[in-house]
Amino acid sequence: MTLKLVRCVALAAMIAGITQTAMAEDGGVKIGVLADMSGVYADIGGQGSVEAVKMAVADFGGKVLGKPIEVVSADGQNKPDIATNIARQWYDSGVDIITDVPSSGMALAVMQLAKEKKKIAQITSAGSSDITGKSCTAYSTHWTWDTYAMSAGTGKTIVKRGGKDWFFLTADYVFGKTLERDTAAIVEANGGKVLGSVRHPLGTVDFSSFLLQAQASKAKIIGLANGGTDMTNAVKQSIEFGLQRDGTQLVALIAFISDIHSLGLKDAQGLMLTEAFYWDLNDETRAWSKRFYEKMKRMPSMTQAGAYSGTLHYLKAVQAAGTRDADAVMAKMRELPINDFMTKNGHLRIDGRVMRDMYLFQAKKPEESKSEWDLYKLVATIPAEEAFRPLKDGGCPLVK
Numbered sequence: 001m002t003l004k005l006v007r008c009v010a011l012a013a014m015i016a017g018i019t020q021t022a023m024a025e026d027g028g029v030k031i032g033v034l035a036d037m038s039g040v041y042a043d044i045g046g047q048g049s050v051e052a053v054k055m056a057v058a059d060f061g062g063k064v065l066g067k068p069i070e071v072v073s074a075d076g077q078n079k080p081d082i083a084t085n086i087a088r089q090w091y092d093s094g095v096d097i098i099t100d101v102p103s104s105g106m107a108l109a110v111m112q113l114a115k116e117k118k119k120i121a122q123i124t125s126a127g128s129s130d131i132t133g134k135s136c137t138a139y140s141t142h143w144t145w146d147t148y149a150m151s152a153g154t155g156k157t158i159v160k161r162g163g164k165d166w167f168f169l170t171a172d173y174v175f176g177k178t179l180e181r182d183t184a185a186i187v188e189a190n191g192g193k194v195l196g197s198v199r200h201p202l203g204t205v206d207f208s209s210f211l212l213q214a215q216a217s218k219a220k221i222i223g224l225a226n227g228g229t230d231m232t233n234a235v236k237q238s239i240e241f242g243l244q245r246d247g248t249q250l251v252a253l254i255a256f257i258s259d260i261h262s263l264g265l266k267d268a269q270g271l272m273l274t275e276a277f278y279w280d281l282n283d284e285t286r287a288w289s290k291r292f293y294e295k296m297k298r299m300p301s302m303t304q305a306g307a308y309s310g311t312l313h314y315l316k317a318v319q320a321a322g323t324r325d326a327d328a329v330m331a332k333m334r335e336l337p338i339n340d341f342m343t344k345n346g347h348l349r350i351d352g353r354v355m356r357d358m359y360l361f362q363a364k365k366p367e368e369s370k371s372e373w374d375l376y377k378l379v380a381t382i383p384a385e386e387a388f389r390p391l392k393d394g395g396c397p398l399v400k
Contacts, residue, residue, distance in 0.1 A: 028067030029324060031057070031311060032095040034083055034110065035125075037075035040203050040228035041102040043258035044301040045125045049100040051295050052304045056311035064318050078102065078202065080109040091117040096324050097314055100307055103202075104128035104175035111140040118326050122314065124306040127227075127254060128178040129389060132353040136396035139326055141333065141352045144276050144306030147175070148389040150254050151183040153274030153360050153382050158221060158251055159190040167219035168197035169210055169234055171226035179225040179253055195219045202230065207237045215243060227254045232262050239267060256301045260363050260375045268363040268375075274387075276358055277302040277342045278376055284341040299373040305342045310354075313338050346384070351396035358387040 033053050035045045050073045057069045072095065076083035083106040087098055091113065097120040101107045107126035114121035115137040122141045123131055129148040131140065166187050170176040176199065184194045195217045198210045211234070214222045222243065224231050231252055238250055252259070255273040279289035279299045288308075292300045317332035318324060338346035338354065346356040361376040369375065391399055 027094050028069060029064050029097075029315070029318060030070045030072065030090075030095045031314075032087070032090045032098040033071065033073040033100050033307070034076045034086060034090075034098050034106070035073060035100045036078055036102040039078050040230055041078065041125065043262070044228065044256045044303050045100050045102050045307070048292075048296050048298070048300060048304040049125070049307040052292065052300065052308040053099060053311045055291065055295075056308045056315070060312060060315045064315050065322070065324070069315070076101070076103075076106050078106065080105045084109045084113055087113050087121075088117075091119045096120065096326070097122055099123075099310055100125050100303070102126055102303075103173065104131070104178065105173055107131055108135050108174065111135065111137050114139045120314070120326050120330065122310045124310050125303040126175065128174050129182055129394070130174070130178055132349075132351040133389075133394040133396055136351045136394070136398055138398060139330060141310065141348060141354065143310040143354050144303050145254075145274075145358070146353070146388070147179040147182045147254075149276075149358050149382075149387045150179065150274050151186040152387055153358055154251060154253055154272050155183040155186040155223070156190055157360060157380075158249075158272060159187055159192040163221040163249060163251070164192040165219045166192060166194050166221045166223050167214045167217040168194070168223045168225050169207070169214055170197055170199045171202055171230055172199035173202055175227070176225045180223070183223055183225065183253055197225075200226070200230070204230065205233060207234045208241075210234075211238055211241050211243065215241065215246075215248070220248060222248055222250050224250060224252050225254075227256070228259070229262075231255060232259050235263055235267060235271075256303070257299055257373070257375060258301055261298075261373065265364055265366040265369055265375065269365045271363040272360065272379070273363070274358055274360050274382070275302045275376075276356060277305040278359060278361065278378075279373065280376070281359070281378070288341045302342075309338070309340050309342050312340055313348075349391060350398050351391060351394055353388055353391075353394075355384040355388060357384055358382040 087110045099122040102125040104126045107123045111121045124143040129146045131142045168180045170180045198213045321328040321332045334348045343356045360380040
């Protein structure tokens with residue numbers, strides 16, 4: 001290749017890059033939904049999260065700053081490397097914000113990329129409290145729930161009700177480990193004891209060896225530090241092993257309405273769980289959930305509701321800021337109160353944590369349920385300041 005040809009190729013590449021950047025900056029808002037479309041978290045997010053984001057866009061009017069809003073989606077397969085590659089392509093091609101992001105490993109990887117690209121990562125599904133702790137960034141938000149809130153809600157209540165001796169069945173990745181860590185700290189702080197733990201691979205189908213270890217510990221409480229089909233499979237197999245018959249109580253440290261629906265109230269009855277949302281809380285939640293049901297033929301999870309809430313708030317912030325610039329939009333997101341069907345007078349902290357009330361529920365007995373999705377009874381409302389970790393304790397480098 002001649003020197004002249006090399007220079008021409010380099011010039012063409014540079015012009016193409018400049019043109020792509022200019023087109024991205026001149027376009028309308030682009031929202032990427034990075035979900036689990038076929039794995040263990042598909043029911044709590046997946047296509048339902050995509051639909052929730054589209055509902056928010058439609059309710060906002062379909063346009064912001066005079067230009068149409070575009071929604072793209074992809075399956076991150078719960079793998080940080082795949083998710084990062086998709087996120088990089090999206091950010092480089094003009095995506096302004098990525099939402100959903102179901103696993104904590106994915107979330108932490110995408111957050112660092114967002115920081116590098118000065119774009120926004122809005123985590124509505126993953127739960128590790130490290131997202132707003134040591135790994136927090138100025139460009140990320142943690143919208144719906146986290147492992148600390150699950151511990152403070154479910155874990156603390158179980159201990160105070162006499163469940164002192166715990167054993168953890170933990171998913172062997174960031175989310176499971178932080179859920180176990182946070183809950184163990186709450187258990188011990190309230191006078192309980194942790195007798196042991198065992199870790200299982202994400203997506204395992206055979207829990208027999210893990211349940212035998214839990215049974216051998218003689219712990220009265222088995223804390224399930226996992227989620228999705230991992231949690232439901234563990235509960236089903238524990239019934240086969242007779243753990244509940246022997247007086248052992250299983251506690252779902254993170255469970256979603258889709259999990260309880262899948263289990264059925266015969267198996268799930270009595271389970272305690274903490275959530276940020278339930279479709280049957282009030283007239284507003286019922287009205288929105290009815291619209292969602294008409295599209296998806298199932299009631300929404302809290303993370304799908306969170307995908308709607310986060311998207312709507314983001315669009316309000318873009319409109320208020322008058323720009324797509326991430327720094328200006330993030331400033332507005334922190335400034336504006338969060339008000340929608342799932343959150344009242346919420347706010348976004350500097351560490352990215354959305355402060356909202358949480359709810360402690362108990363799965364109903366089969367005879368208490370009046371319809372297919374009538375699954376919970378409200379035990380307590382947990383104020384935001386009690387539900388979430390104090391700002392000073394998280395270790396976020398943005399907190400002075």
